[in-house]
Amino acid sequence: MQLIAKGAEAEIYLMEWFGLKAVLKWRKPKAYRDPELDRYIRRRRTINEVRNMYTAHTLGVRTPAVYFFDPEKAVIIMEYVEGKNLRDLIGEGRYSHLRDVGRLVGRMHSAGLIHGDLAPTNIILTRGGLCFIDFGLGEHRKGWTRRTAVLLARDVNVLLRTLDLYGEKAEELKALFWEGYRQEMHEKATAVEKEVARIRASGRYAERS
Known part of the structure; x- marks a missing residue:
């Protein structure tokens, strides 16, 4: 995997997913937060992001296809959008x-x-x-x-x-x-x-x- 973006909340990696070009978004743990609270926030935001993309998709708004997500690890693997x-x-x-x-x-x-x-x-x-x-x-x-x-x-x-x-x-x-x-x-x-x-x-x- 190749790190291509690093923000305050998440890191974005370029990767291959079963032959497809994909990105992995990982909400990294925050050391300054209580571990349980941190896990809750990262889990909730991961689920929320996938849900929002699905809602947009149902409305006919193009979003990256989600290939896999793991709320517990705060990870989303999705389509790499070129353009x-x-x-x-x-x-x-x-x-x-x-x-x-x-x-x-x-x-x-x-x-x-x-x-x-x-x-x-x-x-x-x-x-x-x-x-x-x-x-x-x-x-x-x-x-x-x-x-x-x-x-x-x-x-x-x-x-x-x-x-x-x-x-x-x-x-x-x-x-x-x-x-x-x-x-x-x-x-x-x-x-x-x-x-x-x-x-x-x-x-x-x-x-x-």
Whole structure:
């Protein structure tokens, strides 16, 4: 196995799984946590990530195929997704994909599924279309409440904050995302947009302070 990524929560290894190119995601133990609590957290997050990917898949959103997972060892072995991520696509001027990103995020949100980390590097264009990876921080909400709208807005804002970095192109890129998002969320999109505006306004105030 080859270590290809190392984050605060998990390590990602490139490997072969019965002849298939795959990745192994391992949530490593945290020495600073109580061992039983640590085992519980890593187990719960592993199950949660697999469940979120399955839910997205049932909604018609492409995710890596899960080949094997072991909650007790906090390990997931899944498909290695080859392609260019959204950051690279935007860098090449292929902006129209943001409309599809908005539509797919809207589809997840309309079902109460929150991705948890909508960074452009977690959205990959592959032969089967756009694929979303890394659902480890996601959650699934039932019903529609103000709290749900806030959580969906926080999810969206992760992507919007990245798009802010594109200077004079930023508003055009965000408009493409919202266009796709509204197609799936319909009237609920307005509530999410309002919460995004509140989050971003409070963020600007905090920066000035």
